Amino acid sequence: MEIDPLIFRLSIFILSIFVGYYVVWSVTPSLHTPLMSVTNAISSVIIVGAIIAGLSGNFENVFNKSSIFGFLAIALAAINIFGGFLVTQRMLAMYKKKKKDK
Amino acid sequence: MISANLSAIFYLVSGVLFILALRGLSSPETSRQGNFFGILGMIIAITVTFLSTGNFSTGFIFVLVFILVGGSIGAFIAYKIPMTAMPELVAGFHSLVGLAAVFVAISAFLNPEAFNLGLPGRIKLGSLIEMSIGAAVGAITFSGSVIAFLKLQGIMSGSPITFKGQHILNALILISIIILIYLLCITQSSNLFWILLGISFLIGFLLIIPIGGADMPVVISMLNSYSGWAAAGIGFTLENTALIITGALVGSSGAILSYIMCKGMNRSFFNVILGGFGATEETSNNSNKEQRPVKSGNADDAAFLMKNASSVIIVPGYGMAVAQAQHALREMVDTLKKNDIKVSYAIHPVAGRMPGHMNVLLAEANVPYDEVFELEEINNDFANADVAFVIGANDVTNPVAKTDPQSPIYGMPVLDVEKCKSVLFVKRSLSPGYAGIDNDLFYKENTLMLFADAKKMTEDITKNL
Numbered sequence: 001m002e003i004d005p006l007i008f009r010l011s012i013f014i015l016s017i018f019v020g021y022y023v024v025w026s027v028t029p030s031l032h033t034p035l036m037s038v039t040n041a042i043s044s045v046i047i048v049g050a051i052i053a054g055l056s057g058n059f060e061n062v063f064n065k066s067s068i069f070g071f072l073a074i075a076l077a078a079i080n081i082f083g084g085f086l087v088t089q090r091m092l093a094m095y096k097k098k099k100k101d102k
Numbered sequence: 103m104i105s106a107n108l109s110a111i112f113y114l115v116s117g118v119l120f121i122l123a124l125r126g127l128s129s130p131e132t133s134r135q136g137n138f139f140g141i142l143g144m145i146i147a148i149t150v151t152f153l154s155t156g157n158f159s160t161g162f163i164f165v166l167v168f169i170l171v172g173g174s175i176g177a178f179i180a181y182k183i184p185m186t187a188m189p190e191l192v193a194g195f196h197s198l199v200g201l202a203a204v205f206v207a208i209s210a211f212l213n214p215e216a217f218n219l220g221l222p223g224r225i226k227l228g229s230l231i232e233m234s235i236g237a238a239v240g241a242i243t244f245s246g247s248v249i250a251f252l253k254l255q256g257i258m259s260g261s262p263i264t265f266k267g268q269h270i271l272n273a274l275i276l277i278s279i280i281i282l283i284y285l286l287c288i289t290q291s292s293n294l295f296w297i298l299l300g301i302s303f304l305i306g307f308l309l310i311i312p313i314g315g316a317d318m319p320v321v322i323s324m325l326n327s328y329s330g331w332a333a334a335g336i337g338f339t340l341e342n343t344a345l346i347i348t349g350a351l352v353g354s355s356g357a358i359l360s361y362i363m364c365k366g367m368n369r370s371f372f373n374v375i376l377g378g379f380g381a382t383e384e385t386s387n388n389s390n391k392e393q394r395p396v397k398s399g400n401a402d403d404a405a406f407l408m409k410n411a412s413s414v415i416i417v418p419g420y421g422m423a424v425a426q427a428q429h430a431l432r433e434m435v436d437t438l439k440k441n442d443i444k445v446s447y448a449i450h451p452v453a454g455r456m457p458g459h460m461n462v463l464l465a466e467a468n469v470p471y472d473e474v475f476e477l478e479e480i481n482n483d484f485a486n487a488d489v490a491f492v493i494g495a496n497d498v499t500n501p502v503a504k505t506d507p508q509s510p511i512y513g514m515p516v517l518d519v520e521k522c523k524s525v526l527f528v529k530r531s532l533s534p535g536y537a538g539i540d541n542d543l544f545y546k547e548n549t550l551m552l553f554a555d556a557k558k559m560t561e562d563i564t565k566n567l
Binding site: 047 | 116124157199212
């Protein structure tokens with residue numbers, strides 16, 4: 001009997017929760033704010049679904065009832081992707097070590 | 103056009119890169135590289151999506167236009183936002199993830215053929231379940247984050263809004279969401295889908311309004327977690343590995359952060375999920391408090407104490423950020439260091455309005471991160487330090503949390519500030535902190551209260567050093 005592909009996805013999901021659990025515990029508390037902004041950015045990989053939705057229109061009709069929602073989602077996710085990564089970058093650039101010279 | 107198998111492998115690669123992005127945050131040195139991995143993962147995921155649809159018609163141009171429009175808005179915000187407003191920004195971003203999840207779900211529901219999910223009205227059962235869960239969680243994330251954003255911005259009052267039967271109402275709505283998803287799967291009715299979205303928006307709103315402004319660190323982390331689960335739900339619908347991995351990562355990350363925040367405030371996780379916390383009743387121990395003597399001093403006294411110290415520990419709190427005193431503080435510390443005084447910073451887990459917020463604010467003021475310590479790392483050092491300089495913090499230093507089982511904050515981890523030889527406490531008045539209780543530290547023998555605005559006082563001390 002063949003295994004439903006859903007089971008594979010479920011396995012990936014469950015294992016990723018564990019990976020996330022251990023990886024996030026190893027994040028130093030002083031970087032918890034960048035952690036939140038970067039998780040924000042990466043969860044916007046939902047843009048993948050938005051792009052498929054946006055491209056679902058045909059040649060004559062780029063905007064149909066379904067693709068409009070796709071395009072809106074693309075814009076929202078793009079705000080998050082650019083905003084999230086850039087603001088993380090900006091924060092991380094501020095973390096400096098003590099200068100050795102007095 | 104690339105094959106489905108090849109694109110699945112690329113999605114897996116971008117999922118792994120996202121894991122590395124979070125892994126990088128284990129230390130500031132590796133963090134920038136981690137962020138780069140994250141960006142790379144995102145570029146791979148988007149490129150592969152374009153290639154796998156193989157559609158480079160007019161629609162493709164529009165996709166690029168929308169990415170550019172959204173991207174420039176995002177970039178603009180990222181460069182403009184002040185670091186004190188980070189919590190608002192993150193809450194706002196969460197709401198966008200939530201809304202994007204809802205939109206993708208709507209699109210998939212209206213046009214399931216584009217996603218290989220079947221025909222409208224005859225969507226595959228599994229996909230429909232995943233889709234409706236993703237949409238519901240996304241909607242909750244959206245409306246919850248909007249409320250959190252409004253509360254943090256001060257547009258909406260930070261005080262908890264509670265009413266009779268709130269929990270029962272919320273429970274009923276949650277049950278009806280489950281029933282609706284069940285009915286939706288049987289009937290495939292689009293009306294039910296819209297009702298499901300509507301009440302999910304409503305419950306997100308209802309779950310966050312009873313939560314007080316000071317509890318926002320927990321709320322933001324919780325919504326972070328929700329946004330992850332929403333993404334994962336959509337990931338299952340789209341059968342997309344990158345989205346499933348990311349959703350799981352973000353979901354567990356948010357959950358861990360909420361757990362850390364709850365611990366920092368000595369609240370149970372369950373208490374948080376139920377909402378309604380933060381409604382601290384003004385208990386009797388407040389009304390019958392006797393006037394106790396306090397010692398108060400001025401900038402001169404403070405400067406004198408610190409000049410004669412050999413080690414100083416700074417305890418910053420959110421009040422410091424409100425007063426914009428972090429730069430003045432760093433200048434004071436620079437002067438102290440010139441006099442060969444050892445200075446370190448002690449950060450309580452819930453200092454600031456989101457996890458790690460205080461660290462970012464200090465980093466912005468050019469405080470080196472290796473002078474900044476977490477509660478567990480530094481708590482033993484207070485006993486050996488000469489001066490503790492408490493600026494903008496209050497409840498997190500209250501020794502009552504260790505001594506008085508009657509106190510509402512009993513059991514909360516606190517900084518052992520009172521063990522210092524002398525304590526300087528910058529505060530505008532003797533008013534209690536957010537927990538609504540008196541701080542015993544004010545009345546200790548070795549405490550000197552400095553009644554002033556944090557920024558002004560710090561500047562005055564620097565002048566007197």
